[in-house]
Amino acid sequence: MSLLRCVTKLTRAIGTSPQFANQSTGTVPLSACFNFSNLKRNENTHQTFSSSGTLRNASSQPNDRETSENRPHSPRLKSNDFVEESSPRHNPPTSRQKISEATFDGNRSRVVLHVGTERYEFPAVWLRDNCQCERCFHGGSSSRVLNWERFDVDRVKVTRVSLLEGGQSLEVMWSEADGEKDEAHRSVYDLGWLLSRNFKEENTQRYLKEWYRPQPIVWGVEKFGEVLREFSFDDVLRDDAVLRQWIEALIAYGIVMIKGAPLTENECRRLADRVGFIRKTHYGEEFIVKAKEGTSNVAYLSTPLQMHTDLPYYDYKPGCNLLHCLVQSTNPIGGENLIADGFYVAEQLRQFHPDEFRLLSETLVDWSDLGADEAGTFHSIYRAPVICVGRDGRLERINHSVPQRDSHFSVPIDRVEPWYRAMQRFVNILHREAVSFKTTPGDILTFSNVRMVHGRTGYTDTAGNTRHIVGAYLDWDEIYSKLRILKATSERDREQQ
Ligand code: OGA
Numbered sequence: 001m002s003l004l005r006c007v008t009k010l011t012r013a014i015g016t017s018p019q020f021a022n023q024s025t026g027t028v029p030l031s032a033c034f035n036f037s038n039l040k041r042n043e044n045t046h047q048t049f050s051s052s053g054t055l056r057n058a059s060s061q062p063n064d065r066e067t068s069e070n071r072p073h074s075p076r077l078k079s080n081d082f083v084e085e086s087s088p089r090h091n092p093p094t095s096r097q098k099i100s101e102a103t104f105d106g107n108r109s110r111v112v113l114h115v116g117t118e119r120y121e122f123p124a125v126w127l128r129d130n131c132q133c134e135r136c137f138h139g140g141s142s143s144r145v146l147n148w149e150r151f152d153v154d155r156v157k158v159t160r161v162s163l164l165e166g167g168q169s170l171e172v173m174w175s176e177a178d179g180e181k182d183e184a185h186r187s188v189y190d191l192g193w194l195l196s197r198n199f200k201e202e203n204t205q206r207y208l209k210e211w212y213r214p215q216p217i218v219w220g221v222e223k224f225g226e227v228l229r230e231f232s233f234d235d236v237l238r239d240d241a242v243l244r245q246w247i248e249a250l251i252a253y254g255i256v257m258i259k260g261a262p263l264t265e266n267e268c269r270r271l272a273d274r275v276g277f278i279r280k281t282h283y284g285e286e287f288i289v290k291a292k293e294g295t296s297n298v299a300y301l302s303t304p305l306q307m308h309t310d311l312p313y314y315d316y317k318p319g320c321n322l323l324h325c326l327v328q329s330t331n332p333i334g335g336e337n338l339i340a341d342g343f344y345v346a347e348q349l350r351q352f353h354p355d356e357f358r359l360l361s362e363t364l365v366d367w368s369d370l371g372a373d374e375a376g377t378f379h380s381i382y383r384a385p386v387i388c389v390g391r392d393g394r395l396e397r398i399n400h401s402v403p404q405r406d407s408h409f410s411v412p413i414d415r416v417e418p419w420y421r422a423m424q425r426f427v428n429i430l431h432r433e434a435v436s437f438k439t440t441p442g443d444i445l446t447f448s449n450v451r452m453v454h455g456r457t458g459y460t461d462t463a464g465n466t467r468h469i470v471g472a473y474l475d476w477d478e479i480y481s482k483l484r485i486l487k488a489t490s491e492r493d494r495e496q497q
């Protein structure tokens with residue numbers, strides 16, 4: 001819902017009602033980190049669903065990558081075609097692993113552990129900060145409660161380290177007195193807990209990939225037939241394994257098709273509730289995309305929607321789009337979705353046109369939306385580049401919307417024309433790398449709104465055929481959170497088997 005529009009508010013008719021798929025062998029269980037004992041398990045079996053759908057290269061311009069043109073794009077992969085990608089792994093602590101030696105290196109203020117042939121170092125200050133005793137850590141809320149007003153880095157002093165339980169845990173004694181008591185403060189750390197937090201680069205990378213955010217896999221137009229996964233709506237709703245596969249595919253490829261949703265206006269909500277909850281915007285929770293007579297709103301015209309990301313004028317832009325097709329235009333031409341991997345396009349620019357990449361990633365653009373809806377009147381402005389790059393150089397977010405790019409362009413005048421040239425290049429590559437396909441009734445097209453750039457071709461409604469799409473958003477925080485819960489639950493279940 002990116003374009004200026006008035007949105008029909010939905011009345012809720014119904015009450016509330018590939019690499020990653022097999023990952024976990026050989027990983028440090030998260031249960032070594034958190035208490036997930038309250039999590040429920042869905043026992044339903046996993047099923048896959050495949051469908052037909054027409055797919056073609058959307059490029060309106062000559063494509064310099066011959067391969068995808070006119071190629072029959074399918075065989076779409078089924079959800080069980082995921083292949084685990086090799087990733088940096090860390091050997092989990094097994095019951096046989098134990099600390100053979102623990103020493104304190106006073107010069108560097110680090111505790112040094114020997115486990116098998118490996119040597120691990122832990123800064124004393126980190127160990128003190130992460131003491132797991134009940135004065136320092138509240139287990140029920142998995143929260144540090146150590147008094148940081150009294151925390152003094154210079155006064156953190158280890159007086160003794162020793163092994164407990166035959167080397168399965170580490171005891172550290174501190175010079176500081178334990179509150180009112182005379183005894184010194186004492187910390188005990190489980191070996192598995194320590195190893196899953198060890199500071200070796202491979203371990204921190206493993207943790208970030210497995211438990212923070214798996215890496216996206218960027219794709220160009222000719223790969224679309226391979227990356228587009230499909231899942232059945234019923235399976236996603238019933239089966240946790242399928243829910244997880246949908247989320248993992250969404251993270252990896254940025255787009256996934258859900259098939260077979262019932263034809264009611266409530267299904268986006270049911271899908272969103274399976275993950276977390278709908279992300280509300282000033283257009284409400286769900287929105288209906290339909291052509292309306294006499295609207296001044298471009299999304300409600302049946303004319304083409306240029307490729308865009310929705311709502312770039314939000315600082316916290318909705319993360320993921322759900323577009324549910326209830327009625328598709330039956331005219332053979334029109335009503336298709338266009339979509340391209342904006343991260344791939346940005347990487348092409350970074351590689352082949354670095355100056356233009358710099359312009360698009362460093363120039364703050366004014367995005368805006370002005371109007372009124374049932375939530376009231378609004379005037380949103382947010383300044384952000386078209387290509388947003390994180391501190392680590394990774395792509396974080398793409399912003400592009402012709403209607404919502406403000407005529408205010410708050411940049412030095414010399415920047416203006418070069419920026420337009422760079423933008424022109426971006427749009428050319430975007431169209432070169434875009435695919436086009438037509439959803440059918442019951443499809444919910446799900447895609448990342450921070451990564452994918454999408455559009456729609458124009459269509460013609462007739463008396464008996466009015467195109468009808470329902471949209472809603474999910475936020476990535478909730479999606480990642482759900483994925484972690486699903487992973488932890490399945491790990492715990494496996495451990496209990
Ligand atoms: C939108 C949009 C796609 C469609 O409303 O922002 O992208 O298929 N719609 O109508």
Ligand code: ZN
Pocket residue numbers: 001002003308309310454
């Ligand atoms: Zn849109």
Ligand code: ZN
Pocket residue numbers: 131132133134135136137185186187
């Ligand atoms: Zn403590």
